[in-house]
Amino acid sequence: MRKKEKDFEETPIKYNCIKPATNVIFSAIFFLLAVLCVVPTIFIVILSFSSSKSIAQVGYSFIPVEWSLEAYEYLWNNFDMISRAFGVSIFVTISGVIIGLLLTTSMAYSLSRSNFKLKGFFTWVVFIPMVFGGGLVSTYNIYTSVLGLKDSIWVLILPMAVSSFHVVICKTFFKTTIPQSILESAEIDGASQFRIYFQMVLPISKPLLATIGLLLTFGYWNDWWLSLMYIDNKKLYSLQAVLMSVERNIEFLANNADGLSVSAAEYAMKMPKEPMRMAMAVVIVIPIACAYPFFQKYFVTGLTVGSVKE
């Protein structure tokens, strides 16, 4: 305890360990589990680099007969479409995270102040949706006809911006990690609540912002449900939506390719269908797979702080 903070890295106490033999067995189990979690990703990467000929010959295999870049070349030739989808995904993710963080933390900060008069009321406002929802049918109707969100970019951003669960995590974090005395002294010095929130609370809670921001980032990046329900306009397709369409109809890309000198049917004939599907999936998975290990520590701190009950 004295030498450094107690955390996952702490050296185990040597005389209170499991036996070496048991350790070997347990390690083997975890090795297998880890492989089980990573193999599918590696598998589709391999498939995306196989040639269509090879897939026709030996099926989907870890050891293709022939390597090739044709799938990626094809995607590159479809650059307009893919880059637009990529742009939609990026825009939705970034604006969603910013809006989501502001909405979540401002509500959470108000709820964390114990002498706030409307605390009880807002607590209920946040809590009720946790246990009760309108259901899919009425939600669909409200979004499309009352809020007019059908085929608008906002329908991909707003519905996911706030989650009551995140608000509760933030509230708990503010309550447990920010000493009330600091805030009270700031109030006595005449700082307004906005100033306290923007200049004190937010800078102190960087790990929390990172955690919630990450949860939101992955949520937005992986979201296909909102596209499926509310987006018919192909220009607003995110990467996941394109992937969904390709899964249903491989000719989707051929039909939506711009500026073709050949007919769509001819174009579809030449398409390396199987590897290309996999290449699409790789385009989505790789950014996530590369990014998440670096952010994992924020997850751990955020999740633990948030799950402590007052």
Added chain:
Amino acid sequence: MKKQKKRNRGRWRKDDTQLTLLALPTAIWYLCFCYMPMFGIIMAFKNFRIIDSSKNFFYNLLASETVGFKNFKFLFSSGSGGLVIKLTLLYNLVFIVLGIVVPVTLSLIMSQLHSKKFAKTCQTLMFLPFFMSWVVVTYFVFAFLSPDKGLVNEMLKNFGRNPISWYREPKYWPGILIFLNTWKGMGYGMVVYLANITSIDGSLYEAAMIDGATKLQQAKYITLPMMKYVIIMMFILATGGIVRSDFGLFYQVTKASNSLYTVTETIDVFIFKMIKEQPNPNMGAAAAFLQSVIGCLLILTTNKIVKKIDNDSAII
């Protein structure tokens, strides 16, 4: 508590105005995206028609004819109601049990590994599926189970067995779906529980060891009781989801295959089909109404029971 109440009475201050303004945008968001749909729930008791297309949804809803419980009658007489409820509940029971037992067991074991570096690496790798959307998982599954090119069928051929057309055989899917759900949620659960385990005071274990406690006893009498709160919290949250079903898992991963509907027709898939495929929004609304109400009652009941047993663990 009493002091708090006293301090809360008194005049409305400038701070209260500012805090209200801070909370207001989020409150408006809640009004639009959570509370308005809740009013739409009366659709379950209406025969919804577009009466006047120039007016909005609420006008048409209120102007539609009220039919009482007719939609619910249709729902249960349509024959699929029973199957939908059975599937949703059975899958969710298995998911809840496995979703707690598997990560807890694995985190207990992982916290004991000698090499912390190895443990951490494994944990990171096991977290990967959590970040994959079901659409991507669909591709993974297809790579293994594709009837003419899938890895599994190629292997079966090599062993001289007949290949299986996976997307037409319902009997294999409950197992596959349960496996996938556990596989995807494992990493997340482990992060939560492991963080909890590592925050337990090490001196407790030392004391137990000096008293001659074995590893198993230490886990049983120290670790598990210390994890109790988090486990119960995760459990209460999970019970609320018992009437929901993961649409991505049941609809996307199975490629919406019609021959599998006897094992994949869970409530969200059913409602989705009611909206998009065979438009019958009123029946869908009735199903959604039942889903919301039962889910709400379940969370509150679980919470009440937990409160009776152990007041500190309740979330409300």
